[in-house]
Amino acid sequence: MDSSTFFSQMALDLHDEPTAERTIERIAEYARVATSCDDAGIMLVHARNQIETAAATSQRVGESHNLQIVHDEGPCLDAIEGDAIYQSRDVGSDPRWPHWGPAVEDLGIRSVLSIRLETRTRRYGSLNLYANSLGAFDEDDLAVATIFVRHASVAIANAHNEEGLQVAIDARKLIGQAQGILMERFDLDPDRAFEFLRRQSQAHNVKLRFVAEWVVDNRNSPDATFEAPLVTDGKVAAG
CATH class of the missing domain: 3.30.450.40 (GAF domain)
Structure with a gap:
């Protein structure tokens, strides 16, 4: 060759x-x-x-x-x-x-x-x-x-x-999915749903995608309370 x-x-x-x-x-x-x-x-x-x-x-x-x-x-x-x-x-x-x-x-x-x-x-x-x-x-x-x-x-x-681009795309999809769940459950418009996610992110000092992931994972548990994940080197710890 x-x-x-x-x-x-x-x-x-x-x-x-x-x-x-x-x-x-x-x-x-x-x-x-x-x-x-x-x-x-x-x-x-x-x-x-x-x-x-x-x-x-x-x-x-x-x-x-x-x-x-x-x-x-x-x-x-x-x-x-x-x-x-x-x-x-x-x-x-x-x-x-x-x-x-x-x-x-x-x-x-x-x-x-x-x-x-x-x-x-x-x-x-x-x-x-x-x-x-x-x-x-x-x-x-x-x-x-x-x-x-x-x-x-x-x-x-x-x-x-x-x-890196794929990670960003996946995060954006996850945030959009969480927005949709909040809009349906609490009768919110898209801006207010996103603002809720942003406030939780700031209050718990975690990235927005972690909050969105929690909302998606707990969509069938309406009484669940958000808890900040344990983060090590930018990754959510298992468990």
Whole structure:
């Protein structure tokens, strides 16, 4: 398969993935194939500089990423915060990462190529390629990986945007459903029904969609009293 066909097929496959999480996992899988490396992984940056391993083609990739967090050094972190590309032909003796390099050499990793995942408006993280042999990545691999990262960054951005848009659409539908229930039960017009939801949201310091969800869930219990849900990291706790 030539490169143009490969990237076209990849773009179609990534577009068909139902969630951002699955899109990122497929990117790691494709990255390994595109560069013929032994393993690939993706580190993502979230709010407040939280960094996570979002995809890994093997357990040792996750271990490699964790070792960078522990030692506060490594090419994956540097690609996010420093230059866009970091490459090492021999991680065990690379002076840039004196603690991380020997640690991952024990995992069988000898070469690494890390490239920042970003669009013009946002940095998402880094794509990290690992090889078992010394000097595994040449100029051709770097060229392919650089092109690959551009496609991957756009795919990640689109997946996040679509997922965020779907959440907003679902919330709006839920609020509309709650409005309809209140209008029917209390003979309210749409504005007054929405104002009731908004007041409950402010009084209990929860998002409007949580109030709407409660109204919908308790539509058959007219005597129920609203209680604010326990919210952790923006999610309603189960139970």
